[in-house]
Amino acid sequence: MINNVLVANRGEIARRVLRACRDLGIGTVAVHSDPDAGAPHVREADVAGRLPGASPSETYLSSGLLLEVARRAGADAVHPGYGFLSENADFARAVLDAGLTWIGPPPEAIAAMGSKIAAKKLMAAAEVPVLPGLDPARVTEADLPLLVKASAGGGGRGMRVVRALDGLADAVAGARREAESAFGDPTVFCEPLLEGARHVEVQVLADAHGTVWALGERECSIQRRHQKIVEEAPSPAVGPGLRGALCGAAVSAARAIGYLGAGTVEFMLLPDGRFFFLEVNTRLQVEHPVTECVFGVDLVRLQIEVAEGARLPEAAPEPRGHAIEVRLYAEDPARDWRPASGTLHTFEVPGVDAEFAVPAAPSGLRLDSGVESGGEVGVHYDPMLAKVIAWAPTRRAAARRLAAGLRGARIHGLTTNRDLLVRILGEPGFLRGETDTGYLDRIGLGVLAAPLAGEDAVRVSALAAALAAAAASRASAGVLGGLPSGWRNVWSQPQRRSYEGPFGAIEVDYRLGRDGLVSELCPGTSLVRAAPDEVVLDHGGLRVTFAVAFAGDRVHIDSRLGPVALTVVPRFADPSGHLAPGSLLAPMPGTVVRVETEPGAAVAEGQTLLVLEAMKMEHRITAPSAGTVAELNVITGRQVEAGTVLAVIAENPK
Structure with a gap:
């Protein structure tokens, strides 16, 4: 029996493993770098051990430090999560050599799949369809277009698309640098680029008694920088016959390497139904919640029980409904996916039915998050803030529920990809299931990354921000504090505030007098009430409530018109x-x-x-x-x- 688990990871996946351990009554040990000292996963564990430093190489990638924390804390097992050392066969061996239980596949299986080059050869021998590998030094014009890929690791790192031979050398050099930095292995290879193909994967789970489950397929085609941002189960492109073939190939792949525990077999699926092996992820996947919702399982719990020697039932559970997951990143899609760092002042998602678990009802909204309001997003790690998952009887119902949850979320302090995700979930092609790995390029970021709040919404939100700021300044004005700020019995000049918004500079001027609110910026808009944190306006004949929050020189306004973030322009510039x-x-x-x-x-x-x-x-x-x-x-x-x-x-x- 496992009694005390060290979680060799951070953020959202660390919290996910901690949740499963708590449900099983297992003690927990967290680890943290110096920037993560105040992170939620540190507080939620029974005890936590410091990994001195900040960069991954000196903290979460240091097997010696991790095992030393395990020894001091009395841990008897290690769960690696995903990323970092989760697919490092040497670390798995070191855990076992230390007398601890490794909650993952055998080191031999990890090593067999650790090199994508070697994995292709092994899968071909097991009669799993594979794409030919290409030596970068021998690529010719006839091989184009192609994909340069890191042999180790995943997550889109160490990958480059090449369409012209004169770009090959730079692509290979860049992929090698990125692979060396992320995985410690600069080996790269090339393979044909399958344009118009889908990225489809099968979740497998195997015990030590010969049972291998294939828990259906996940559609993971919508990607940026070769990293998934929208995942769903089941795939809208897969019917019963193709599902059987995919699952059969996945089980063959797992048996070929003597797999144990949870893993994922990834494929590229062509429009004609042919599919080709990509890789085996010898760990839990980021997108595992969609499978958990559809099949009603707890994959982390099953990982732990399999590591304890438990026997899986002969038949896997039956699927139910449809689940869609989106990855919420601190990044700006309109600026080449530029990551953002700093303070996340507010992080609230309305209507969440469960966190790190399958909702109890037949459908619901799930949140798996590594952050909370007031936390810091640093520069040393991946900028993913959370995964938001909707589970419903149908695909369209799941998309609608997920879009509503994201649209209503209050996310202040950092630029995120939230607006892009909402637009994807409502895009007609997506709703028809017409997705492939070129989806973002085909639809275009000009459409998908456009702000949810249009120019009219930004203008009226700026007016609400100005009224809230004025109300805050009058809050301590004694007997006159009950009057709206700027109210005049006889007025001569309007109140003015300046902001910088998503569509440029905004000058807000307004008057409050006997005739109510008068604003040239939003003619016809009237004031219902104003407070420092909430303003209600009658706009276009409809009453709209604006939640207003100030953070330094930024002001965030949330309403049904869409989220708006503005920068306050000071009256006197600092030279x-x-x-x-x-x-x-x-x-x-x-x-x-x-x-x-x-x-x-x-x-x-x-x-x-x-x-x-x-x-x-x-x-x-x-x-x-x-x-x-x-x-x-x-x-x-x-x-x-x-x-x-x-x-x-x-x-x-x-």
Whole structure:
């Protein structure tokens, strides 16, 4: 029997494992880096051990430190979660050699699938359909388009699309750097790029007594940077016959490597029904909640019970309904998926029926989150904030429930991909099930990443923000505090406030007098009531409530018209903040991994000047306009903070 589990991970997946352990009555041990000292998973564990440092390499990837914490805490088992060391065969062996139970597949199975190159050969021998692998040194024009892939790891890291031979060398070099940083292994290979294909995977679960379950398939085709952002079960493209073939191939793959515990066999599915093996993820998947909802199982609990030697029932449970999951990231899709870091002032999702568990009712909304209001999102780890999952009798019902939950969420302090996710869930092609790995490119971010709040909604939200700010300033005004701020019996000048919004600068002016609210910005809009945190307006003949929250120079306004974030423009600008024209600032903290220009060089608009590594991914910094590099303030290997002037581009005369 397992009595005390060390969770060798952080964030959302650590909280998920802790929840399962609590339900089983098992003691728990958390680990944390220095930036994670105040994280929710640390508080929720029975005890927690510090991993000194901040970067993954010196903390969550340090097997020696993890095992030392396990020894001090008296843990008798280790659950690796996903990412970090979850697919590291050496770590699994070290856990077993220390006399602990490894809650995962045997090290031999991990090693067999640890190299995608070797895994393809093994699967081909087991008669599982595979795509041919290509040596990057032998690629020809006839092989294009292709995908450069890291042999180790996953999560979209170390992957590049190549459509022209002159881009192959840079793609291979970039993939190798990213793979080395994320997985400690720079080995890459190439394979044909299957355009128009779907990414479909099968959840398997195997015990030590010869039983292997295939718990249906998941559709994971909607991806950015080769990383999934929307997943669902079952796939809208898979019928009973194809499902049987996919599940049969997945079971063959699991048996071929002597698999034990929970794992996922991934395939590429072509429109004609042919499918090809991609890889086996020898761990729990990020998207496991959709399978849990549809099949009514707790995969983490089953992982633990299988590790204890339990026997699975001969037949897997029957599926019920449809589940859709979205990954909520702190990132800006409209700016090349730029990650965001800082304080998450508010994080609230309405209507949640369960956290880290299947909802009790036949349908519901589930939240698996690694963050909470007031927490910090750092630069050292993946920017995923949470997974939101809807389970319903039908696919359309699940999409509608999930979209409503996301639309009503209050997320303040960081830019997120929430608006993109809501738009995907309501997009006609998605609702028809017409998704493949090129979905985002085909529909276009111009459509999908557009703010939920249009220009009219932003204007009236800005008016609500101004009225709330005025109400806050009058809250301590004694006997006059009950009057709306700016109220005049005889007025001469309007009240004014300035904001910067998603569509540019907004000047709010209004008057409050005997005739009520008068605003040129929103003519015909009247005030019902105003408080520092809530304003009610009659707009377009309908009463609308605006929840208003202030955080420094930012103000967040939530209403049925859509979420709006504005920056307050001070009345008097600080001259010390002036930057030279053409200054190019670091959008986030990171490390300069490559510089592709030099002082005096002529550059074109959109040309890559340098590459920053942050949040486990590489990010291109490009020239905002054509011109000449007047200043270059970086070198390879330098750490930079957000807002650092990286370069100054002198624009070409027009």
